[in-house]
Amino acid sequence: MERFGDWILTLAAAGVMIWWVWRRFNRWLHEPPGAKLRRLAVAGGVDRDETVELIENYGYQVLSGKHRIPLGVAIDDGPTQATRLYFDYLAAKDDKYYLVKLDRARQPLEWTASGLRERLLVYALLFPDCEGILVVDSRDGLVKTVRFKVEDDE
Incomplete structure (x- = not known):
């Protein structure tokens, strides 16, 4: 970097990188709750079947279906x-x-507190903005809502 122009290009590139990192951080910081869920809602399509109709009969609107979360x-x-x-x-x-x-x-699904915890708690922890987890039993035509609550140890 012997020339003056090299220093200007280096400072400009560093400035752009700092601006970009700041902008990403600021966007993440001010992202509204549920934004991740809204992105999932528009990402997946819904195939109309009897399960979707059952869920809608219980008053819910099915936004998207069949999601895979890589871990x-x-x-x-x-x-x-x-x-x-x-x-x-x-x-x-x-x-x-x-x-x-x-x-x-x-x-x-084992309908005990420990059985529900083992199978469904991971979803509640991954998506804390969700109100609950609907468990749909298509054979019996039932939709049950499971919610987890952290209790004080008193």
Whole structure:
């Protein structure tokens, strides 16, 4: 960098990078709650079937369906292994969002506090802006809402 123009280009590039990082941080900081869910709602399409009709009969609007969330798992300092987490639909009712999981015959849901915690808590933690998780039993025509609440240990 012997010439004066090199310094100007370097400072301009550094300025653009700082501006870009600041802008991304500011956008992230002021992002409204539920923005991630709204992006999911417009990302996926909905195939009309009897499950969607059942959910809509309970007063929910099905926004999108069949979502896959990629995750990475590393043990100690080992390589990261890829896995994924699935949920079936995203629904809304009264401007509140709900994740939808289907209760399938091959993996029945255990309707105890510990069974629900083991199977559904991860969704509540990944999407804290959701009002709850709808569990749809197509065989019996039922839609149940599961909510988690952290309680004081008193």
